[in-house]
Amino acid sequence: MVAEKGTDHTNQEQEYDVLKSTQTVIHKALDKLGYPEEVYELLKEPLRLLTVKIPVRMDDGSVKIFTGYRAQHNDAVGPTKGGIRFHPDVTEKEVKALSIWMSLKCGIVDLPYGGGKGGIVCDPRNMSFRELERLSRGYVRAISQIVGPTKDIPAPDVFTNSQIMAWMMDEYSRMDEFNSPGFITGKPLVLGGSHGRDSATAKGVTIVIHEAAKKRGIDVKGARVVVQGFGNAGSYLAKFMHDAGAKVVGISDAYGALYDPDGLDIDYLLDRRDSFGTVTKLFKNTITNKELLELECDILVPAAIENQITEDNAHDIKAKIVVEAANGPTTMGATQILTERGILLVPDVLASSGGVTVSYFEWVQNNQGYYWSEEEVEEKLEKILIKAFNNIYDTAQTRRVDMRLAAYMVGVRKMAEASRFRGWI
Ligand SMILES: NC(=O)C1=CN([C@@H]2O[C@H](COP(=O)(O)OP(=O)(O)OC[C@H]3O[C@@H](n4cnc5c(N)ncnc54)[C@H](O)[C@@H]3O)[C@@H](O)[C@H]2O)C=CC1
Numbered sequence: 565m566v567a568e569k570g571t572d573h574t575n576q577e578q579e580y581d582v583l584k585s586t587q588t589v590i591h592k593a594l595d596k597l598g599y600p601e602e603v604y605e606l607l608k609e610p611l612r613l614l615t616v617k618i619p620v621r622m623d624d625g626s627v628k629i630f631t632g633y634r635a636q637h638n639d640a641v642g643p644t645k646g647g648i649r650f651h652p653d654v655t656e657k658e659v660k661a662l663s664i665w666m667s668l669k670c671g672i673v674d675l676p677y678g679g680g681k682g683g684i685v686c687d688p689r690n691m692s693f694r695e696l697e698r699l700s701r702g703y704v705r706a707i708s709q710i711v712g713p714t715k716d717i718p719a720p721d722v723f724t725n726s727q728i729m730a731w732m733m734d735e736y737s738r739m740d741e742f743n744s745p746g747f748i749t750g751k752p753l754v755l756g757g758s759h760g761r762d763s764a765t766a767k768g769v770t771i772v773i774h775e776a777a778k779k780r781g782i783d784v785k786g787a788r789v790v791v792q793g794f795g796n797a798g799s800y801l802a803k804f805m806h807d808a809g810a811k812v813v814g815i816s817d818a819y820g821a822l823y824d825p826d827g828l829d830i831d832y833l834l835d836r837r838d839s840f841g842t843v844t845k846l847f848k849n850t851i852t853n854k855e856l857l858e859l860e861c862d863i864l865v866p867a868a869i870e871n872q873i874t875e876d877n878a879h880d881i882k883a884k885i886v887v888e889a890a891n892g893p894t895t896m897g898a899t900q901i902l903t904e905r906g907i908l909l910v911p912d913v914l915a916s917s918g919g920v921t922v923s924y925f926e927w928v929q930n931n932q933g934y935y936w937s938e939e940e941v942e943e944k945l946e947k948i949l950i951k952a953f954n955n956i957y958d959t960a961q962t963r964r965v966d967m968r969l970a971a972y973m974v975g976v977r978k979m980a981e982a983s984r985f986r987g988w989i
């Protein structure tokens with residue numbers, strides 16, 4: 565049955581509630597796996613959520629109070645792990661959902677972690693370098709009691725980068741009175757970062773695109789690709805697709821989108837984009853993000869923010885494969901519509917797990933004090949993601965469920981088992 569389009573405001577609010585929809589799919593996954601209700605009661609919310617107020621001295625002398633969060637979903641398997649987002653739309657609910665997705669990712673690629681996530685309500689695009697440094701350091705001081713290399717290990721996410729990780733690592737090291745590179749991942753190479761972390765999310769997406777294309781008999785060479793978002797995940801991905809011989813016909817950022825049916829000049833766009841993944845402001849001939857998503861193409865990769873493919877536009881998506889580099893870009897209703905239309909949807913918790921996988925490699929290298937080559941990192945990442953993709957694809961086929969539910973079934977099992985062995989449930 566084809567789902568009806570969302571009609572009123574309440575329907576839309578429910579459709580866009582990322583926490584509720586995640587909970588619904590976790591519930592279904594646990595039911596399918598035969599777990600009792602108390603497992604769902606444990607896993608439906610993070611174990612811990614810290615809300616902090618961060619006073620920051622602004623460059624004009626005034627003090628601004630920022631709100632930040634750190635959610636730790638489940639630490640039965642090991643320390644929690646996940647990025648920190650700086651964005652004006654950050655909410656408590658979003659951070660909670662993001663921490664649950666991190667647990668699922670860690671389960672899918674079999675890392676010894678549970679999920680965590682942090683966020684600060686701010687717009688770094690309107691802040692100076694020094695204001696950002698003070699905010700980053702203030703956040704670490706505020707959450708210091710619950711994070712640490714064996715407790716909860718942060719990393720980059722939307723509008724945060726290796727410089728911000730460096731300030732945060734330095735602040736934590738000062739408090740800890742040790743050099744603590746294992747406190748955070750996504751650091752610059754000279755501070756114990758890993759080769760390949762910058763491009764890891766996109767590399768992982770590239771690996772699963774190749775696997776998904778094989779399943780659909782699509783040759784990546786010559787395939788038409790559309791990428792929403794031109795930041796860390798989206799810009800590297802556009803480059804990898806371009807280098808693989810695909811034709812990247814559309815890209816976008818928060819301000820608009822670019823389209824060329826003959827393929828965009830990706831190297832030129834990479835050269836001109838700013839550190840927040842903005843490039844479309846330089847062009848007059850732009851289209852909207854909505855138009856971008858509905859372009860004729862073979863592979864569509866949302867790599868920006870949540871709730872982009874909804875019941876309102878899922879019927880108009882022309883791609884044969886949708887690969888979610890972003891967290892939560894497709895609503896539950898839209899997942900159903902795309903699946904019914906025969907579009908292969910590779911869900912976020914699988915497609916974007918390359919980032920946390922290489923973050924894990926970084927943490928291992930920090931703990932060992934022994935560093936790997938880029939080739940070693942790539943080889944290990946490829947093995948893990950090919951196995952994860954095929955495991956989930958096969959689960960979807962044999963259990964006759966959509967790819968998202970299959971991914972949740974694979975991802976939730978380890979933390980449920982670990983919680984059971986610990987005697988929590
Ligand atoms: N950086 C990482 O390692 C990982 C990132 N992700 C996810 O990938 C997505 C993108 O993250 P990054 O590339 O790291 O962020 P980024 O900050 O490097 O880039 C974000 C991009 O999204 C665009 N954008 C922001 N708000 C938008 C809006 N309202 N509409 C359309 N575009 C908008 C920005 O202009 C920019 O091009 C997020 O969902 C993030 O959670 C997932 C796994 C790991």
Ligand SMILES: O=C(O)CCC(=O)C(=O)O
Nearest residue numbers: 646647719721919920923
């Ligand atoms: O690299 C990490 O530890 C986490 C990356 C992240 O935040 C994500 O996958 O959404």
